Amino acid sequence: MYSLLLVDDEPNILKSLRRTLNRLEDEQGQLIQLDIDSFDDPMEALKAAETKSYAAVISDYRMPQMNGVEFLLFFKTKQPDAVRIILSGFSDIEGMIAAINEAQIFRFLAKPWHEDELRYTLLQGFATRRLLIENRQLADTVRKERELINKHEALLAKLEAESPGITKVHWGPNGEILLDED
Template sequence: MYHILVVDDEPGILNAVRRSLNGLTDEAGERVPLSVDCFSDPVAALQSAEVKAYDAVISDYRMPDMTGVEFLLFFRAKQKDAVRIILSGFADMEGMIGAINEAQIFRFVAKPWHEGELRHALLQGLETRRLLMENRRLADLVRAQQAKVSHHEALLARLEAESPGITQVRWGPNGEVLLDD
């Protein structure tokens, strides 16, 4: 199940986003299980992020208590791997550049949004996050395997230093092990 956080100071927008995400399906037509938490207060949303992990956050750009960029910066400090999407009805180019550069938003969606655009942005973001997490898991696995190999190589080097030739096997032409006389 994916956990999504939605923050907007307008309750009508929160309800509309929740409706837009209801029944979300992937490209194969499979239902994407979502849990959507909506907050009209960005401070309360940040408090929720203290105790609950979110896969994605969708935030309004203009809110009375803090901007969407400020909110996403605070949120990113708490949950850096969550996908960040910003909604805005205003074409504030400087603010959008700040959101992209500072809060590292994944996508900007203009209000009023087309339902398919919001759904597609979220699906792309969740897939990008899934790939990032899988790459991180595989990199950790490779590092763990390298540590095992390094330990094994160190052990072989120590044995070879103690008894030269112990780690070498000489094979005969018929597959037999040849021993020194």
């Protein structure tokens, strides 16, 4: 199950988004369970983000309290791994640039949106988020393994310094261990 946050100052848009995303299916036709919260006040949405984790957030660009970029910047500080999507009925180039560069949004979609495009974008966002989290976990595992290897190498170096040759094994042509190189 994925938690999704919708933010738009127009309640009808929120209802429409909820209706569009209420039945989300993956590429195999499997129904994806969404826990959808919607807010017409970005400040209330930010409060909700303090207590609940969201996999994705879809925000309107133009809202009276704050614009979508400002909202997503605040949201990003609370939940940096959430997929961030902006919807806008206006073609504001400066706003798009700010959304991409500052809020690091996943997609900028136009209103009125195409339902299939919105669904597909959300599915792509979930997949991208999953890969980013897996990559971070793998990188953490590699770091821990490197630390362990470095400790072992340091121990071997210490042993070698104390007793030269103790960590070196000389093998014979038939797989025997040679105690003396001669």
